[in-house]
Amino acid sequence: MIALIGGIGPLAGLNLARIITEQVKVxxxxxxxxxxxxxxxxxxxxxxxxxxxxxxxxxxxxIARQILICERAGCTIAGIACNTAxxxxxxxxxREVLKEEKSMIKLVNAIDEMVKYSEENLVQGEKIGILNTxxxxxxxxxxxxxxxxGFEIVxxxxxxxxxxxxxxxxxxxxxxxxxxxxxxxETLTRLQDAINFYRQNxxxxxxxxxxxxxxxINQIDCQGLNQIKPxxxxxxxxxxxxxxxxxxx
Amino acid sequence: MIALIGGIGPLAGLNLARIITEQVKVxxxxxxxxxxxxxxxxxxxxxxxxxxxxxxxxxxxxIARQILICERAGCTIAGIACNTAxxxxxxxxxREVLKEEKSMIKLVNAIDEMVKYSEENLVQGEKIGILNTxxxxxxxxxxxxxxxxGFEIVxxxxxxxxxxxxxxxxxxxxxxxxxxxxxxxETLTRLQDAINFYRQNxxxxxxxxxxxxxxxINQIDCQGLNQIKPxxxxxxxxxxxxxxxxxxx
Numbered sequence: 001m002i003a004l005i006g007g008i009g010p011l012a013g014l015n016l017a018r019i020i021t022e023q024v025k026v027x028x029x030x031x032x033x034x035x036x037x038x039x040x041x042x043x044x045x046x047x048x049x050x051x052x053x054x055x056x057x058x059x060x061x062x063i064a065r066q067i068l069i070c071e072r073a074g075c076t077i078a079g080i081a082c083n084t085a086x087x088x089x090x091x092x093x094x095r096e097v098l099k100e101e102k103s104m105i106k107l108v109n110a111i112d113e114m115v116k117y118s119e120e121n122l123v124q125g126e127k128i129g130i131l132n133t134x135x136x137x138x139x140x141x142x143x144x145x146x147x148x149x150g151f152e153i154v155x156x157x158x159x160x161x162x163x164x165x166x167x168x169x170x171x172x173x174x175x176x177x178x179x180x181x182x183x184x185x186e187t188l189t190r191l192q193d194a195i196n197f198y199r200q201n202x203x204x205x206x207x208x209x210x211x212x213x214x215x216x217i218n219q220i221d222c223q224g225l226n227q228i229k230p231x232x233x234x235x236x237x238x239x240x241x242x243x244x245x246x247x248x249x
Numbered sequence: 250m251i252a253l254i255g256g257i258g259p260l261a262g263l264n265l266a267r268i269i270t271e272q273v274k275v276x277x278x279x280x281x282x283x284x285x286x287x288x289x290x291x292x293x294x295x296x297x298x299x300x301x302x303x304x305x306x307x308x309x310x311x312i313a314r315q316i317l318i319c320e321r322a323g324c325t326i327a328g329i330a331c332n333t334a335x336x337x338x339x340x341x342x343x344r345e346v347l348k349e350e351k352s353m354i355k356l357v358n359a360i361d362e363m364v365k366y367s368e369e370n371l372v373q374g375e376k377i378g379i380l381n382t383x384x385x386x387x388x389x390x391x392x393x394x395x396x397x398x399g400f401e402i403v404x405x406x407x408x409x410x411x412x413x414x415x416x417x418x419x420x421x422x423x424x425x426x427x428x429x430x431x432x433x434x435e436t437l438t439r440l441q442d443a444i445n446f447y448r449q450n451x452x453x454x455x456x457x458x459x460x461x462x463x464x465x466i467n468q469i470d471c472q473g474l475n476q477i478k479p480x481x482x483x484x485x486x487x488x489x490x491x492x493x494x495x496x497x498x
Contacts, residue, residue, distance in 0.1 A: 009278045010270040014263055021259040027421040029258040034289040040250060041278040073318045172276040
């Protein structure tokens, strides 16, 4: 069974579960693959605030605890429906706790899978824009590994990153986390400005590098940019892991 | 924490979780209420086939096992995102197993909550149409308790029940369980015929009495019929239970 750590935010978790469900074409309930979606956000500190040093508690501890609960419930594979939680400072802490607890669960890394996918599907050296949280931006969560894989990253700069992207996700009155379907005009205008910036600066692809962005991307004109969707890629990887495991049983 | 038993079908489970998430207005992830969505449909026999005597294994045993897993994971309240699973033959079996296992979890009954809601919100003696599976229809799952509460049920008859409603949900090529968004033309035409039948026969309200129906109802003209949505009502009841429990801690 697959463990999906959701709740960060709840709609992003539901979205990952929906993608997994819809990727499997079956005609009876019984043929769907089994998963548990854990939505227990209360104890998980904000990932960006931790990465920016505004809170001291590493969200990785609580995420690991939730993965262990899923393992005890029968899960053998896990994925986390939050890009920012994949920052090494958090993700490595999760791995550490799982190791301490002698967990056997296979934790799939959405960033690794995204890089593999980009290598397989984009033109070598392609210019890429990234839509992520400021926590991810500062930590080079996506840009670092993509650069290492030979891609060129179009840097939007910290000011635009905060104003056009992070606020679109997090603004307490009109950000995606409070209003996704439809998104607020403010959110859509800002994200559109970010897309336009990337397009004008030669990007051929854009990474929807925060799970919330996927929830509203259909409401924006992506101007022909190739969309890299880490959550869809994660969904596919989780299913592949599940199916290959299923065959070895 | 709330346990949501999904998977029967998977999209209906996701829908219940989404309703719960959207009913809570908060502006940070951490303020959302905790739940686990269990999607493990492989071992749960089809509820209608059991009720019609086509399979011998009571789905209640496996549903109870999944509720117990959620309880061990920390859940204190449970709901099942499947109307048909509330048929007494299945639901009472679930209660039995939970009792045998000394479970302390509070299992909310979606049918009881639906009747309560109807008593509070509909005109006394109102004529009601029902969109449910043939398993629920034959067992009078919704019509029985609603009649007992003083409402008049517009009976569509077994033939139309099978052709217009059950097939719209279950048809292996074009039913809602294989295609919900958008639903197939065939599904929409048949459900529209059912709605028209209820309207013409004086119904003032219609119960969306199979979780799958809620997924497509916006694609149909309900002709002003008051919509009774057991899954929305269940979501509200689960949240109320959760909040009242929270206050007593």
